[in-house]
Amino acid sequence: MKKLCLTLISFFFVLNCFAQEPVQSQEDATIAETDIIAEEDCTAVEPLMINPEAYHLELRNDTLVVVCDPDLTMPKHIVIRSNDRENIYRKMFNDQTDDLMEDHPAEDIYNKIWTSERVNPYQIPIDSIPDSTIINVSNFVMPVPGYITSKFGPRKYRMHFGTDIKLQIGDSIRCAFDGQVRIVDYEPKGYGHYVVVRHDNGLETVYAHMTRPLCEVNDRVFAGDIIGLGGNTGRSTGPHLHFEIRYLGNAINTELLINYDTKQMKDSTYTITKKQTFYHQKQIQAQKSAKYVTIRQGDSLSVIARRNGTTVSRLCQLNGIKPTSTIRAGRKLRVR
Ligand SMILES: [Zn+2]
Incomplete structure (x- = not known):
């Protein structure tokens, strides 16, 4: 309700602003004071969502700048100053992925299976996974900025299905892609406090050893949203994020997709193939029969x-x- 009120107030504020302010010179690339329409309240962006082609968003330090289409009779820039950086972050990513929102392959991929019981409730053998499935990974945010402390792959008596990333206790853990929270749970001898998110693009991600999750099951979450605080809970010998990417329940080495130097995806899409994506199946088989x-x-x-x-x-x-x-x-x- 509060949000709705804010949106309405902002909307009238925007209308008011358009009525009073002269149209900015189109050459003027600097942000003029007259462009400022809202402070500490980035909900003012929402009325603009009606016409998403008419503007794009730029984040300059802590200021969200709405750069409008020069043909429109509205200020060239609308500047929104806000301390609510998280909200801005979310809006930026939403905007950038507007054209991707239409494809939600996750619904087809997982059919109607939605459970908080297990990380892999699907039990789909690799051989039954269709080859050459293309996953849109353009809308990616690195969950934590640290370096890798332990790689995906076989350990002495088991398989390590994630990539361990260094963090400090209490560091923000961000959601990697848009999606919905499927599991928030605690495993004292394993993942500790952990979260599993089903993403619209068909992948699922696991965030383990948190001090505290900051989301609930069924929450709609966006790339960049803070979903928990880093920690050292469960089977962990030092503060880190155990991060997994899974497809149909089967873990994928995150380094196949992510460039850990740039903290970005290697490409805007990732093609799932039995041979390359699940190259580690032989290692798993060998460990099972060990x-x-x-x-x-x-x-x-x-x-x-x-x-x-x-x-x-x-x-x-x-x-x-x-x-x-x-x-x-x-x-x-x-x-x-
Ligand atoms: Zn790990």
Whole structure:
């Protein structure tokens, strides 16, 4: 209701402004004081949304500048000064993606499955994923600006399905694309406080180890929205964001899409292919079939090999050791 009132007030303010202010010179690229129509209240942009082709938005420091079509009888620039940077941020991205709003492939991709129960409720094998699906990733905002502390890929006894990004406790975590919050939950031995968002473009993202989520299930969220605060909850050994990108429940190495130096997508679209996108399937299969044994007192590699129906060279290959390496009782050794 408050928002509606503000919008209405702003709307009349805009109308009033047009009636009183002279049309700015079209050559005048600087922002004139007379262009200022609203302070601390960027809802004034909303009436302009009626005609989105007539203007574009530019964010200059903390000031949102609405640059109008020179043919229109309205000021060349409408400047909105605001402390509400988050709101401006959101509006900017909304505007930039107006032409993309029409395609919401997520609805088709996920059919009617909408649950907060599990990160991957779909259980769709990679082989059934259609090849060469093109995903629009142009509307991307880097969730946190830090560097990678741990990459996607196999770990000793499991698969690391995300990319770990450095942050400080309490840092803002931003939503990567427009979408809807599917899960807000807490897993003390895993993700800690985490959020899963289903995006309009068909991807889903996971944000884990938060101190505190700042969104609720079913919230409509936009790229750049703050959805939580960074932390060190769950299975985590230092403050970081564990960030996952998934498609139909299957994790994708985020580095295939994101350039972590520029904090941007490598391209405006990403094509999902079984071979390249899910290159890590062989690693997952190998890990699923992996078998570990605990080394007993007096064991040697050849004894362990014989007992488990394998060879010393295979044991060395699986564990990255040499036939002459010392093995210690109580430690684990991979035998398959
Ligand atoms: Zn991680």
